[in-house]
Amino acid sequence: MNGITLPxxxxxxxxxxxxxxxxxxxxxxxxVHAALYLVVTLLSxxxxxxxxGAEFLAWSQVLVYxxxxxxxxxxxxxxxxxPIGPMAQHNEQGVLALGVSLALFGFLCVVIFxxxxxxxxxxxxxxxxxxxxxxxxxxxxPFMSLGFLLTVALIGAIVMARREEGEGPEPxxxxxxxxxxxxxxxxxxxxxxxxxxxxxxxxxxxx
Amino acid sequence: xxxxxxxxxxxxxxxxxxxxVLSRRNAVLVLMSVEIMLASVTINLVTFGxxxxxxxxxxxxxxxxxxxxxxxxAAEVGVGLALVLLLYRNRASVNIDEADLMKY
Numbered sequence: 140m141n142g143i144t145l146p147x148x149x150x151x152x153x154x155x156x157x158x159x160x161x162x163x164x165x166x167x168x169x170x171v172h173a174a175l176y177l178v179v180t181l182l183s184x185x186x187x188x189x190x191x192g193a194e195f196l197a198w199s200q201v202l203v204y205x206x207x208x209x210x211x212x213x214x215x216x217x218x219x220x221x222p223i224g225p226m227a228q229h230n231e232q233g234v235l236a237l238g239v240s241l242a243l244f245g246f247l248c249v250v251i252f253x254x255x256x257x258x259x260x261x262x263x264x265x266x267x268x269x270x271x272x273x274x275x276x277x278x279x280x281p282f283m284s285l286g287f288l289l290t291v292a293l294i295g296a297i298v299m300a301r302r303e304e305g306e307g308p309e310p311x312x313x314x315x316x317x318x319x320x321x322x323x324x325x326x327x328x329x330x331x332x333x334x335x336x337x338x339x340x341x342x343x344x345x346x
Numbered sequence: 347x348x349x350x351x352x353x354x355x356x357x358x359x360x361x362x363x364x365x366x367v368l369s370r371r372n373a374v375l376v377l378m379s380v381e382i383m384l385a386s387v388t389i390n391l392v393t394f395g396x397x398x399x400x401x402x403x404x405x406x407x408x409x410x411x412x413x414x415x416x417x418x419x420a421a422e423v424g425v426g427l428a429l430v431l432l433l434y435r436n437r438a439s440v441n442i443d444e445a446d447l448m449k450y
Contacts, residue, residue, distance in 0.1 A: 165379060180382060191389075244358065248357060258397060262396070299428040
């Protein structure tokens with residue numbers, strides 16, 4: 140009963156992949172890289188759903204999170220003009236936050252191993268048809284109120300994010316990094332740096 | 347499959363999300379950490395739903411609740427990004443350490 144079976148191995152692989160990329164999401168100094176690591180984390184969560192036999196949930200995770208939410212987050216990064224390059228993204232509470240999360244993880248590990256250390260899951264795949272039957276019969280009212288909640292949330296988001304006349308200060312002007320090629324070169328006589336051009340000039344000065 | 351693997355995976359994701367929420371500066375990165383925490387909660391729901399199913403639950407409560415959390419998470423990202431855009435428009439910055447207008 141205590142041997143490691145094939146589902147255990149796959150679950151461990153998925154857990155290692157998801158945990159490593161989740162840590163990369165929170166420590167990455169480049170915000171776009173963090174969003175792309177988040178894709179791998181959410182995909183590994185979908186893999187964990189597949190291993191647990193929840194196929195409909197796994198594919199809705201891929202569609203909703205990897206497809207829509209990550210694109211929304213990338214739009215958010217773009218609209219707030221997030222710095223593309225690497226820069227310091229952590230505040231001065233980093234050590235304290237690390238302590239809190241490590242303590243929480245240790246506590247959760249102790250609790251989980253004490254309470255569920257010897258529980259084994261009997262994995263029976265739940266087909267999409269089976270979850271649809273209970274979702275549209277027994278869970279019909281919660282499901283419809285979920286649709287209402289989504290509608291209200293989307294209308295609220297649109298109302299909040301709509302720009303009104305003369306609201307707030309203007310965002311800061313473009314920095315040098317944004318301006319790119321429109322900046323004038325610092326040496327007007329030398330627009331491109333070609334190899335050997337400095338040596339040539341030095342020779343001219345000497346002769 | 348032993349029940350501890352998905353549960354430890356979920357605990358790890360949750361703690362990483364807590365670290366991200368507490369230590370990140372950029373509000374969008376804080377939202378991403380909240381997403382990681384929501385994903386870990388759905389893993390927990392599905393795992394306990396499997397245990398409940400083995401003990402005679404025919405309503406698939408765990409998976410249906412995980413589906414609800416998925417949808418609520420999508421709504422949360424929409425509203426959260428609207429709030430971040432509003433913050434950026436009013437303060438010209440998404441650094442949540444600078445969003446201290448209601449402090450004291």
